[in-house]
Amino acid sequence: MIWDRKYETLSREELQRLQLARLKEQxxxxxxxxxxxxxxMEEAGVRPEDIRSLDDLARLPFTTKDDLRQNYPFGLFAVPLDRVIRIHASSGTTGKPTVVGYTKKDLRTWAGLIARIVTMAGVRRGDIAQVCFSYGLFTGGFGLHYGLERAGVTVVPAAAGNTERHIRLMQDFGTTVIVGTPSYALYMAEVARSLGVDPRRDLRVRRGLFGAEPWSEGMRAEIEAAWGIKAFDNYGLSEVIGPGVAGECEEKRGLHINEDHFLVEVIDPETGRPLPPGERGELVFTTLTKEAFPVIRYRTRDISRLMFEPCPCGRTTIRMERVTGRSDDMLIIRGVNVFPSQIEEVITSTPGLAPHYLIIVDKKGYLDEIEVQVELSPEGFSDRYEDLASLEEQLRNRLQATLSLTPRVKLVEFGSLERTTGKARRVIDRRKEAAK
Structure with a gap:
């Protein structure tokens, strides 16, 4: 099923004509x-009339998160504040928060985009969706909430936290769709089992819509096995609109980008140079229809690539590969680039381990050191290994082959690493402290 066939199945020529018209206007x-x-734009020597083709997009300057912070709170709004009926913002844990605004039309657009991505994932009228994101300045909770309602889905706004209550609500309400972060979905499954509830047998959940943090195919397999569901990725970021930028269809061959509302580029994160089609790099988005808070060439720092081959689902929009990490989350260890997602992929494909881990980076003398702490599976380690030392050695060797460096490996008891109701904290980098 396709939610908006008029725009999701446009020919490439029709879509590009629409994009160019909207780009010029924006x-x-x-x-x-x-x-x-x-x-x-004046500093870059470009004026609106210079935008004559989509290729001219590259003439426009980038927008970064620092630009948003320097114009805090409302300096980048394109409408008077009395037309802004909703304000969201980032947490601001590393500085001033980034503030975004929505007009009434923006909220209608946002809800429609979410309706598209939940329909892609097989969510239907009659489903009961339990939203496990926090409700507040973060865009995830409200974004999915109103989009699910637009799609005719019954919404349970349970919010984050109080995990035992989540399980009771799923039992009592007959929840069929869960919405949240992938790491919290795994934790909820653990809590359910501790309460004597088998998520596969005792609950009616059939779909999971997950986002807000990168997750691997191995993590997807863990979630689907724990819940007995189909798990789907969706992508968005507050600075662009929130969730609703892209989502997976049931083919799971990448995330369809809502190209009638967003122009996407892939650039070299070091040079800013646009990359050829199909190459992996940093995603850059330009909003085509946002009223209150339009952004031009916003650098996301998210690493992915675009896929242009036709999708069997019938949608004609470009797809993006699932985000493998962020350029600003990349760790440089002794000159080697390391993404947490690489480590997660190894962990989730190693029998005997749970998908819960912590990466600790430190400095010993002049050398960087990396330690990977991983929980053992609750069922115990695999019979393939004679003892824990053998499992540690196997994991260390697999990580060395993937990362081209040898980390320390520490296996810990299941449940000993911190669980969160929001984004999982995967990395502790102590090198700055060591340098003081």
Whole structure:
């Protein structure tokens, strides 16, 4: 089933004509309404009338998270504040939060985009969706909530936390769809089993919509096995709109990007140079229809690649590969680039281990050291290994082959690493402290 066949199945030529018309309108609008963008465009020597083709997008300057913070709180809004009926913001844990606004039309657009991605994942009218994201300044909870309602789904706004209550609500309400972070989905399954509830047998959940943090195919397999469901990835970020930028269809061959609303590029994260089709790099998005808070060439820091081959589902939009990590989350260990997702993939494909881990980076003398702490599976380690030392050695060897460096490996008891109701904390980097 396709939610919006008019736009999700456009030919490439029709879609590009629509994108160009909307891009021209958006560039002219931000030039007129947002002094910051006008100044940046003038410094780059480009005016709205210079945008004559989609290739001219590369002439426009990038927008970064620092730009958003420097214009805190409302400096990048393109409408008067009395037209903004919703404000969201990031946590601001590393500085000023990034603040985004929505007009009434923006909220209608957002709900429609979420309706698209939940329909892609096989969610239907009559489903009961339990939202396990927090409700507040974070866009995840409200974004999925109103989009699910638009799709005719019954929504249980349970929010994050109080995991035992989540399980009771699933039993009592007959929840068929869970919405949250993938790491929290695994934790909920653990709590259910501790309560004597088998998620596969005793609950009616059939679909999971997960996002807000990178997760591997191994993690997907763990979730699907624990719950007996089909698990789907969706992608978005507050600075662009929130969730609703892209989502997986039931083919699970990448995430369809809602290209009638967002122009996507892939650039070299070091040079900013646009990369050829199919190459992996940093995603950059330009909003085509946002009113209150349009962004031009926003650098996401998310690493992915675009896929152009036709999808059997019938949608014609470009797909993005699942995000493998962030350029600003990349660890450089003794000159080697390491993404946490690489480590997760090894862990989730090693028998005897649970998909819960912590990466600790430290400095011993002049050398960087990396330790990977991993929980043992609750069922115990595999019969393939004579003892824990053998399992540790096997994991260390597999990580060395993947990362081209040898980390320390520490196997810990199941349940001993911290669980969170939001994004999982996977990395502790102590090198700055060691340098003091």
């Amino acid at each position: 560039v002219a609008r931000v030039y007129e309404k947002v002094p910051y963008y006008r100044r940046c």
